[in-house]
Amino acid sequence: MKKTILIALIALAGLTGALLLLNFKQKPQAPTNQILVAATIPPVGDMVWQIAGADSGLMVMTILPPGASPHTYEPTPEDMRDLQNARLIFTIGHGLDDWAVSLTANIPQVEIITMDQGLNLREHDHGHEEDELKKEDHEENKDPHYWLSVKNAKIMAGNITQALITLDPANEKLYAENLADYMDELNYTDEAIKHKFRDFEKRDILTYHNAWGYFADDYDLNVIGAFEANPGQEPTIDQLAELQTKIKNHGLHTIFIEPQLSEQVIKPFSQDLGLKTAVLDPLGGSDMGYTTLMLYNANAIAQSLFEQ
Ligand SMILES: [Zn+2]
CATH class of the missing domain: 3.40.50.1980 (Nitrogenase molybdenum iron protein domain)
Structure with a gap:
């Protein structure tokens, strides 16, 4: 992939990342x-x-x-x-x-x-x-x-x-x-999402929780594991050891965090393994439409695949 495309990807990810912070709850009017x-x-x-x-x-x-x-x-x-x-x-x-x-x-x-x-x-x-x-x-x-x-x-x-x-x-x-x-x-x-993923040979991703199976099925990606096997429950030592082996075997460099889940909980693990964190957002907010959200997520994954 050309460098200009990567720069465009990073710029778009940064822009939509900023949008994620501007969410507000939509309320019925008077x-x-x-x-x-x-x-x-x-x-x-x-x-x-x-x-x-x-x-x-x-x-x-x-x-x-x-x-x-x-x-x-x-x-x-x-x-x-x-x-x-x-x-x-x-x-x-x-x-x-x-x-x-x-x-x-x-x-x-x-x-x-x-x-x-x-x-x-x-x-x-x-x-x-x-x-x-x-x-x-x-x-x-x-x-x-x-x-x-x-x-x-x-x-x-x-x-x-x-x-x-x-x-x-x-x-x-x-x-x-x-x-x-x-x-x-x-x-x-x-x-547009299909097009983003067309050139990658390695298609492995590592997520915070098991939310991305449908997305992976659609675009032939491989979710090698999730930090939390059950959402909201911290992983056991055995689960972490198993995950660490998978990460090494697949040569992964990035773990995806999510705005709704604690970054503090995952930090010791990602730091120990020298993993970079990037953000996937399964939910977004009321000011970011569903299609924008999906394009944001596709960009974040494409960027991590590019860096593998
Ligand atoms: Zn979920």
Whole structure:
């Protein structure tokens, strides 16, 4: 790869990195008769917003604040208050955002829409011991990070459109048009990411938690391991030793951290092994759209592959 391309990659990564810091929680506006719909995590909130558009009059609220991890989030009384008039809440399910169920338990009119209809879900990559324990429990063992595939996002966008049309049939034409536009953007994003990875022979990455399996499947990348086999739980000494062997065998120089997970926890490990850290962001925030987020992540991975 030419040096100018690398410089452009670094500049783009720096720019989007700065954008990551500017997140804020999107709140519904003042009391109104408009229809309120909600999403648990920012990428889904953005997809819903893309289909709803400004002209439908739908209000779209995202519950998870920037910087929080859905794996460990505890909803607040304020969240419950904000959702009092919500009609739909779009969730990922499969253990990622189950807190949405208890959050809406006392809001009778709200319907929970899990976004996974029509998707092929991966089995979750756990450590070997957990694999044995959970083998029979397939339903509980699906990898919930399916939004990190642009191909899946296209199906999710279709699911969102169906749900919005059912809720608000008067705007069916508008939602269908918005879906068509958004499909173009998702197709472009998918092609752009594919293009970024076309020249790399070594395609190994090491992540903080097991969120990137769908992304890796889409672009033929190889996730050799994750620092935290279970999100929010620090790895055991054995897990770290196993990971260290993999890192040596694959000759990796970079470990990806995430804005929602503690950098302090990973620091001793990355410093001991002389690993460089770079940032992957599975969630982004309400001011950074899903496609921008995915391009940011693709750039960060491409840069690490270039340096291998
Ligand atoms: Zn996760």
